[in-house]
Every structure is written in C-alpha cells, then in structure tokens.
Amino acid sequence: MSAIKINNLTKRYGDVTAVSNLSLSVGSGEIFGFLGPNGAGKSTTINMMLDFTTPTSGSVHVFGHDAHRRSTDIRRRAGLLLEGYGVYPRLTGREHVEHAIETKNADDDPDELLARIGMTDVADRRAGSYSKGMCQRMAIAVALVGSPELLVLDEPSTGLDPNGARRLRDLVIAEAERGATVFFSSHILEQVEAVADRIAILLDGKLTATGSVADLRTNLERGTTIELDVMGVTDGLLDGLRTLGCVHDVAVHNDTVTVACDNTGEAKLRVLNVAANTGTFHDFTVRETGLGDVFSRYTEDRQ
Numbered sequence: 001m002s003a004i005k006i007n008n009l010t011k012r013y014g015d016v017t018a019v020s021n022l023s024l025s026v027g028s029g030e031i032f033g034f035l036g037p038n039g040a041g042k043s044t045t046i047n048m049m050l051d052f053t054t055p056t057s058g059s060v061h062v063f064g065h066d067a068h069r070r071s072t073d074i075r076r077r078a079g080l081l082l083e084g085y086g087v088y089p090r091l092t093g094r095e096h097v098e099h100a101i102e103t104k105n106a107d108d109d110p111d112e113l114l115a116r117i118g119m120t121d122v123a124d125r126r127a128g129s130y131s132k133g134m135c136q137r138m139a140i141a142v143a144l145v146g147s148p149e150l151l152v153l154d155e156p157s158t159g160l161d162p163n164g165a166r167r168l169r170d171l172v173i174a175e176a177e178r179g180a181t182v183f184f185s186s187h188i189l190e191q192v193e194a195v196a197d198r199i200a201i202l203l204d205g206k207l208t209a210t211g212s213v214a215d216l217r218t219n220l221e222r223g224t225t226i227e228l229d230v231m232g233v234t235d236g237l238l239d240g241l242r243t244l245g246c247v248h249d250v251a252v253h254n255d256t257v258t259v260a261c262d263n264t265g266e267a268k269l270r271v272l273n274v275a276a277n278t279g280t281f282h283d284f285t286v287r288e289t290g291l292g293d294v295f296s297r298y299t300e301d302r303q
C-alpha cells in the first residue's frame with residue numbers, strides 16, 4: 001500500500017503556479033528523496049500533504065486517508081521537520097524533546113533521541129544559545145519522537161556539519177529499517193543518492209522525473225561520462241563525436257568537452273579515437289553518471 005498518494009495536485013498563488021498537476025506515490029517503508037531547485041514547489045507539496053496549505057485542485061492521501069479531512073490523524077502518526085521550526089529560546093534541547101514526547105503521548109527516552117543525533121553535550125543548554133546546526137539537530141530529535149510511521153523532512157541537512165549529515169543519513173536508514181516511510185526534500189544530492197530508494201525531481205511545480213537513481217541514469221542513457229581535455233575545441237571534434245551512435249550528449253566548457261556515451265568499452269574507445277584524431281587532445285577522465293548529472297540534466301537543460 002502507498003504511504004503517500006498524490007493525484008493531479010495543483011497549487012496556485014495568484015499568477016504563480018507553485019505545484020502543477022503533480023501525481024506520485026510513495027510506498028510504505030520507502031525512503032523517498034524529493035529534489036528540485038529553489039522555488040520548484042517542494043515545500044508547497046509537503047505543506048499540502050500535511051494540510052498546512054489547501055490545494056487549488058487535486059488530492060493527497062496519506063496512509064490512505066484524505067490529507068485535508070484526516071489531517072489530525074496524519075500529523076499524529078508522522079514526525080515532521082519543516083522549514084521555520086520554532087525554537088523556544090528559554091527551553092533546553094532536552095525540554096523541547098520532553099515537550100514533544102508529552103504532546104504525542106509517547107514514552108521515548110529524550111536522552112536517547114538526542115544522543116542519536118549527537119546532541120548529548122548540549123542537551124542542557126538553552127536553545128536560545130544554540131547554533132543553526134544545533135537547532136536543526138534538536139528539530140530532528142523532535143521529529144523522531146513516538147517512532148512515527150512517516151517522517152517528513154524538509155531540507156533536513158540544512159546547517160548540519162559533515163558529522164551531523166552522516167548521523168542524519170544513518171538515522172534515516174535506521175528509521176526505514178524499523179518500518180517507517182521517509183519523505184525528504186534536499187538540495188544535497190549526495191545525501192539523497194546515498195539513502196533514497198527512489199527520487200522525484202520537481203521543476204517549476206512539475207514532475208520531470210521519478211524513479212531510482214539507477215532508473216534515471218538508464219532513462220538518460222548516460223551510463224558513462226568522459227571528460228576530454230583538449231587544447232582548443234574544434235568543430236571537427238564536436239561533429240566527429242556527435243555523429244557517433246554511442247554518444248548521447250556533448251557539452252563544452254572552456255577546454256573541456258564532456259561526452260555522455262554508452263557504458264561499454266567499445267563506446268569509450270570510439271570516443272577517445274575521435275578525440276585522438278583531432279590532434280589537440282591531451283587527457284581524459286571517465287566517470288559514472290552521478291545524481292548530480294541526472295539532476296542537472298533534468299533541470300538546467302530543460303529550463
């Protein structure tokens with residue numbers, strides 16, 4: 001069963017269409033990464049899932065329930081980390097978590113939750129004195145209260161140092177292993193690539209891609225990227241590369257020519273042969289397509 005089912009969802013603010021006819025579903029127990037550039041509509045979608053914003057049209061179901069009619073139930077069963085999490089400056093980190101435990105009628109150990117995100121040392125300090133990253137860590141601990149069936153994390157990596165980011169990653173995996181569904185938005189592509197079972201990429205409120213990172217790579221037919229360092233890019237080189245059947249894309253940046261081609265030894269050899277024949281080629285790097293490439297391809301190239 002789907003934990004989240006979004007059908008033809010649209011949200012307009014005056015002339016701005018923040019989300020446009022969006023449909024997607026997230027399976028129970030899945031780690032789902034929601035990607036998109038600034039202003040793509042990620043937060044607006046999340047806000048509609050939790051009934052903080054009303055859709056212009058379309059519907060969202062969470063745990064099979066209508067997000068608007070059953071919002072209280074849904075929020076009770078979910079752990080939320082949303083933009084603009086309100087901090088009470090006079091309360092300590094532990095008191096924030098204790099308050100959430102009380103509100104949710106849960107029986108967690110606040111110290112254990114704070115330890116999971118590396119907050120033990122500062123648990124007794126007032127949140128007013130916390131750094132941005134400490135506030136974010138505290139908000140993550142609060143989201144975990146009550147072992148929620150669904151974690152909705154809007155940009156959870158914001159402000160976290162590499163250690164915090166690693167803890168977050170481990171934590172997301174552990175929560176999914178326990179059976180929780182995790183839906184998180186992020187700009188940190190490596191974070192998403194490391195943990196997400198599937199991702200969706202949003203651009204101008206529209207879904208431009210959905211699937212596993214591997215699926216998206218295959219869709220793009222960009223198994224391998226070869227970067228050619230040349231001394232002066234010539235039309236002969238570009239034409240030669242573009243006529244190869246195994247080449248899907250050729251991009252130029254200064255003296256580097258980036259070639260996306262089939263992931264076969266023969267394809268790589270043919271690309272390097274063309275480059276060698278131009279006489280100005282002096283080095284190359286081969287790398288597998290990463291999520292960064294997929295993201296750029298689905299967003300920048302289509303704008």
Ligand SMILES: Nc1ncnc2c1ncn2[C@@H]1O[C@H](COP(=O)(O)OP(=O)(O)OP(=O)(O)O)[C@@H](O)[C@H]1O
Pocket residue numbers: 013016017018036037038039040041042043044045
């Ligand atoms: N309350 C609002 N009133 C008017 N426009 C809004 C409102 N909320 C969002 N928008 C607009 O809707 C679009 C989508 O915004 P949203 O915050 O959902 O994007 P996002 O993908 O979360 O961006 P970011 O990564 O920058 O947080 C933007 O053009 C934004 O300006």
